[in-house]
Amino acid sequence: MKIVTGLATAQEVEPLIEAGADELFCGVVPEAFVDGLGRSRLNRRYEPGANFADLAELAGVVKRAAAKNVPVAVTLNEHAYAPALIPTLVELAGTLVAAGARALIVTDLALILAIRRAGIAVDLHLSSVATCYNSEAAAFFADIGIQRVILPRYLSTRQIARLCAAGVPVDYEVFVINDGCGFEEGLCLNVHRPFGPMCQMDWRPEVGPEPVAGWEENWRAYRHLMGLLDHPGGTVSPQGIPNGPCGVCALAGLKAAGVGYVKVPGREYSTALRLGGLRLVRTVLDWVEGGDPAEVVAERARALKDTPLLCDSTYLCYFRDDLARAKPGRSRPRRVTLDDLAAAARFQAPARDAVPVPDGSLAGGAAPPPAAAGTKPDAGDPDGARLLGMAEALAGKGIDLRWAGDRLELVFPDDAQPDGTSRVTVAKVDRAASCYARSGNLGLSYAGTALTPRIARLIANLVGWLQRPRA
Amino acid sequence: MAAVSQPVAGTAATPGPEWAVGAGVREIRAAEAAGSLRPVDGGWSTTLASGESVLFRRLYAGAEFCRHLIPSRAQWTAVLALARRRRVPVTLRTPPVTEEALARLAIVLRALSGVQGAEVVANDWGTLRLVHRRFPGLRPILGRCLRRQKKDPRVGELAMSGAMSPETLDLLARWGVDLVEADCLPDDASPIALALHLPFAFVASGSLCLLSGLGRPVEEKFRPDRPCRAPCRGRAVRLHHPACRAPLLLRENTFFAARGVGGPPLARPDVARLVYDLDTDVDRSFLRPGPVGRP
Numbered sequence: 001m002k003i004v005t006g007l008a009t010a011q012e013v014e015p016l017i018e019a020g021a022d023e024l025f026c027g028v029v030p031e032a033f034v035d036g037l038g039r040s041r042l043n044r045r046y047e048p049g050a051n052f053a054d055l056a057e058l059a060g061v062v063k064r065a066a067a068k069n070v071p072v073a074v075t076l077n078e079h080a081y082a083p084a085l086i087p088t089l090v091e092l093a094g095t096l097v098a099a100g101a102r103a104l105i106v107t108d109l110a111l112i113l114a115i116r117r118a119g120i121a122v123d124l125h126l127s128s129v130a131t132c133y134n135s136e137a138a139a140f141f142a143d144i145g146i147q148r149v150i151l152p153r154y155l156s157t158r159q160i161a162r163l164c165a166a167g168v169p170v171d172y173e174v175f176v177i178n179d180g181c182g183f184e185e186g187l188c189l190n191v192h193r194p195f196g197p198m199c200q201m202d203w204r205p206e207v208g209p210e211p212v213a214g215w216e217e218n219w220r221a222y223r224h225l226m227g228l229l230d231h232p233g234g235t236v237s238p239q240g241i242p243n244g245p246c247g248v249c250a251l252a253g254l255k256a257a258g259v260g261y262v263k264v265p266g267r268e269y270s271t272a273l274r275l276g277g278l279r280l281v282r283t284v285l286d287w288v289e290g291g292d293p294a295e296v297v298a299e300r301a302r303a304l305k306d307t308p309l310l311c312d313s314t315y316l317c318y319f320r321d322d323l324a325r326a327k328p329g330r331s332r333p334r335r336v337t338l339d340d341l342a343a344a345a346r347f348q349a350p351a352r353d354a355v356p357v358p359d360g361s362l363a364g365g366a367a368p369p370p371a372a373a374g375t376k377p378d379a380g381d382p383d384g385a386r387l388l389g390m391a392e393a394l395a396g397k398g399i400d401l402r403w404a405g406d407r408l409e410l411v412f413p414d415d416a417q418p419d420g421t422s423r424v425t426v427a428k429v430d431r432a433a434s435c436y437a438r439s440g441n442l443g444l445s446y447a448g449t450a451l452t453p454r455i456a457r458l459i460a461n462l463v464g465w466l467q468r469p470r471a
Numbered sequence: 472m473a474a475v476s477q478p479v480a481g482t483a484a485t486p487g488p489e490w491a492v493g494a495g496v497r498e499i500r501a502a503e504a505a506g507s508l509r510p511v512d513g514g515w516s517t518t519l520a521s522g523e524s525v526l527f528r529r530l531y532a533g534a535e536f537c538r539h540l541i542p543s544r545a546q547w548t549a550v551l552a553l554a555r556r557r558r559v560p561v562t563l564r565t566p567p568v569t570e571e572a573l574a575r576l577a578i579v580l581r582a583l584s585g586v587q588g589a590e591v592v593a594n595d596w597g598t599l600r601l602v603h604r605r606f607p608g609l610r611p612i613l614g615r616c617l618r619r620q621k622k623d624p625r626v627g628e629l630a631m632s633g634a635m636s637p638e639t640l641d642l643l644a645r646w647g648v649d650l651v652e653a654d655c656l657p658d659d660a661s662p663i664a665l666a667l668h669l670p671f672a673f674v675a676s677g678s679l680c681l682l683s684g685l686g687r688p689v690e691e692k693f694r695p696d697r698p699c700r701a702p703c704r705g706r707a708v709r710l711h712h713p714a715c716r717a718p719l720l721l722r723e724n725t726f727f728a729a730r731g732v733g734g735p736p737l738a739r740p741d742v743a744r745l746v747y748d749l750d751t752d753v754d755r756s757f758l759r760p761g762p763v764g765r766p
Contacts, residue, residue, distance in 0.1 A: 079619035083636035108619075110636035117638065131616075134570045136597030144642070154678040155569065156696035162570040183677030183726075187536075187567070187616055190623040190674050198623075198675055198726065206709040206718065218684045221692050225679065314690055321696040336690035 001255050001285060004173060005278050006267040007072070008050055010057055012274075013064045019275050020282030024065055025073040025105060027051035027267060028058050028096060033088075043075040043105075044129060044185070046192070050267040055099050062100030071102035077127035079189065080108045090114045097122045105150070106130075107186070116145040123147045128175070131186035133159075135166030142170050149173070150263065153181055153245075156321035157253040164258030173261035174254060175318060177277040178269065180229035180245040200230050217338060224341035225315045237307050240276040242266070243347070246311075247318030248284045248301045252294035254319075280304065298322075312336065313344040488742045491562065491666075492517075493531035494749040495542075496549045497705075502749060507758045513558050518759040530554050531746055533564035533579070535594060535614065536676045536725040538572035539683075539699035541565070547579050551586060560588030567595045567616055580606050592652060593617065603646050612666065613643060613651040615673060620654055622674050624728035625714045633657060650743060654730070664743035670757040671720060671727035671748060680724035682706065707753040722751050 002022035007013065016024060027043045029051040045051065052058050062072045074096045081089060093104055093115050103123035106112050107130045115124065125148040126132055126141050132149045141149060148171040151160060155174075164172055181188065182199025190198045207215055235243045244266075247254075254262065262285070264278045284301045292300075302311050310316055313336060492515060494502070499515075502508040508515040514528040532550040534540030542550065547563075554561045563583055568576055576598065583589045584606045591606075593599040594614035602611045620633035634657040635643075643651070643663065653665045654672035682703035684692030691697065709718040710726070720727040749755065 079621065080633065083634050086636050086638070109642065110639045113638035113642060114636070131567055131595075132597075133567055133595065134573045134597040136573060136600045137595055138597075140596040140600045154695050159569045159571065159696065166570065181677070182679060183675040184567075186619070187676040188674075189619060189621050191621060191626055198625075201712050201714065203710040203712050203719075205721075206711060207706075212685065212706070214685055217689070218681070218692065221684060221689050222681045225693055315693075320694050334690070335688065338689060341689065 001251075001259065001289065002261050003264060003278065003281055003285065004073075004261050005264040006274060007061065008267040008274075009271070010052075010061050012271050013061055014068075015271070015275060016278060017065065017068050017070050019278045020285075021070065021264070021278060023071050023073065023261070024061075025075060025103075026058070026061070027075045028055065029053060030055055030092070033092065041078050043077050044127070045075070045267050055095060058096070058101070059099040062102075066100065072100065073103035073105055073123075073125060074101040075105040075127070076111060077105050077107040077129050079129060079186065081111060083110060086110050086114050090118050090120070093122070094118070094120050103148070109144075112141075112144055112146065125150055125173070126170075128152045129186040131184060133163075135163050135168050138163065138166070138168040138170050142168055146170060148261070151175075152184055152186060153179075153318060154184070157250050157257060157319050158321055160254065160259060161257035171260045172258065173263055174247070174259050175245075175265065176247040176251065176254075176262040176281055177264055178242055178244050178246075178266040178273070180316075182226050182229055197230070199226050220338055221341060224313075224338070224345055227345050228310075228313065228315050228341070236273050236276050237305065239304075239306050240272070241280050241305050241307070242269075242273050242277045243307065243310060243316075245316050245318055246305070247322075248281055248305075249298040249317070250319035250322035251281075251284050251301075252288045252292075252297050253322050255288055256294075307347070309340075309344050309347050313341055315341065315344070487738065488667075488745045489529065490525050490527050491529035491531050491744055491746045492527035492749050493535075493564065493668075493746050493751070495532055496546075496553050498750045499530075499553060502755060502758075505755070507755050508749075510557055515557065520757050520759055522759070525747075527747065528559060529562060529744075530557070530559050531562045531564055531592070531748075533592075534566050534723070535564040535592065536566050536616070536673070537680070537699075537703075537723045538566050538568050540701060540703075540723060541568075541572060541575050542579060544578055544582060547582050551582070560590070561586065562590040562592060562612070564592045565594055565598050565614070568598060573597055573601065577601065577605070580609065584608050599646055599648070607647075610650075611646065611648050613648050615652045615654055615668065616676070618651060618653060622654060622672050622728070624674060624717070624719060634659065634661070635663065652746070656739065656742070660739065661741040663741075665741050666744035666746055667742050668746045668748055670729060671751050672730045674719070674726050674728050676725040678724065681721060682708070682723070705753070707751075720751070722753070727751060 003020055004023040004025055005016050005021035007016060007024040007026040013024070027045055027050060029042050031053050033042070043051070052061070058072075058074070065072050076089060076093065089111055093111075096104065097120055101122065103125050104115070105125045105127050106115070107127040112124060115122070124146050126146045128150045130141070131152050132138055132141060133152065133155065138149050150173040151163075153175050155163070160172070160174065182197060188198070205219055229245065237243055251262065262281060264274060264281055266274050266277065280301075283304065284297060287297045287300060288294075302308070305311060312334065314320055492499075492508070499508065503510060503515075508517050508527070511526065514526050516524060516526050518524050530550070530553070533542055533547075550561060561583070563579065565576055566572075573595075580591065580602065583591070585608065589608075590610040590612055591598070591602050592612045592614045593602060594616035596617065599611055599613070599617075602609050618633050618635075633653065633655070635651070640663055643649075648663075650664045650666055651661070653667050656665065656667065678695035679693045680695070680699075680703070681693070683699050685702040686700070703723045708721040710721055711718045715728070717729050720729065747757075749758075752758075
């Protein structure tokens, strides 16, 4: 069983390999390509810093990884592309392969067919976004030239075992840490940017007209589930292990099922987070491959994570059918209450200063000393200048940009609300999100560095300046 | 009543898209009892809230999004009996399926094979392959889940309308697909016939189902690996948020956004069929209530 890890920057190649990555995957969005994309994206990770912008940089990364016998795959896995883009994408695929990419991670049937028709000699890995759930589907994709199927989240180990047992000539890869999804990523067709994931919105449900037994508890549990899937992103435990979704307890079961590859994704998150996740997976996998019994492995994995509050909630487990392994002697997970979920959710929100972030080199430079509130951001700082331009343009459209402690909000008029305003959170400091504005509607965007304390300070300073007393 | 004098869409007298109604036996019976659907020879007539009279000439039944709702053999037998009684052909809607669900689905497909005019909406490439291999007499239709149209009720217009490439069309032709389901129409005329769903577009679906948690202890809620007693049946939740002008509708494991019915796009020549999802529109909000006039 091999570990496939997301790669976001060139500096990460050796650390990730030394921590146990057998394969790497990354995104490449060449600058020259962006204008031609229109409303399309090249892959499923849009966050600034999640993709390489330079093919030469990719070639360098591939060469360094190859020196350690580690192949690199590149993602071209958006749900679907406009047909007019396909010839350009095929050309890009050829360029990526020429730069050394060993495989391409793909979703769109049109692109798969076009790459094969073009005769590009490269392995194709079917992205989880393609939602291949069964052996007939795997055979369908094998017939058109797929070598590996990355399974969607939330298949159980039992379902995966049945799928693998069907004997379709493809390899299987599964998520084991980091990335959750409130829906099924391949079937979630809303636009995450700039409005945020729909599953994370603060909905007001209307049921009835008759009361529904147990509704309130169910709704609260569901909101906790969605919150847990979202908030851990970008945070790690005191042990340096990611707090997000996890399936390491099931590694033994997955290996026995016939899964050949496990994924440590999270290009949108910090290096520290991926390294922490990778080390956990490597350690547990070594136990599995050393022949330790599955139940022992699961129990030791829980102990290694040392976040019983999260593990016991069960809501962060990719493979909830495999939970019994983590509780030797128990056939069912222990009883969980809403209070347990609430406590788990609180665990996900450490104090801002405690949030581990990449060091200065990864954040784009050492953090500057805090500026006095109300001081105009330094136009010589590229991030400060871009934020300043965005905020001024927003203000001109009657939209406020506000810093609310741990998050950046856009506040805009909305007559339907009691206070006459609606808010959209555009960035939170507890995850390595980018800052962005309602670019779709306003033609504005800020595509800056991931949200580090340095950027947070710039934003806080900017908002202070915007709110300064004016003559 | 103004509706009586309206032309009836979907009839030989008024060439245009064929109308189909998506519903289970229970919903059809309820709509008939309420007068929203009136049985006629070869289907049901109804009047849309817009005043347009419509003749539904095909029945869509089965589950489109949730594998736990694949009909049992008995349920499917009831659907076929209803279709025979109303003299309408049937289309089996199928969801994305796991290995185990595909095996259950094969039983229903077997019951459907040999039924004249029967079709299968495949929302899983595995289903499409299975139908092609083992049930060649069934007409396969490419479902909405396989046509990745970006759609977001928070955006004024849809981000991508899901045009299909020549390569994809070639492949579909090889698999015997000549009709594709859609929630919204591509900007340009589609080279393949479309079946457009009304009055809701699905925007997100998944395995972590809110409604499945009803009646379960907290630790057992939202587990996709567990059998489901389908507490979602007959139930819908409206979800309100200021970012959405109209509430979203949660049915089964899927979020829907209202797209309404009617309007000029429906008259496009590439729209071969309009599918009114009556079982999604739980309160029949887009149908005129009460008895309708005979066309």
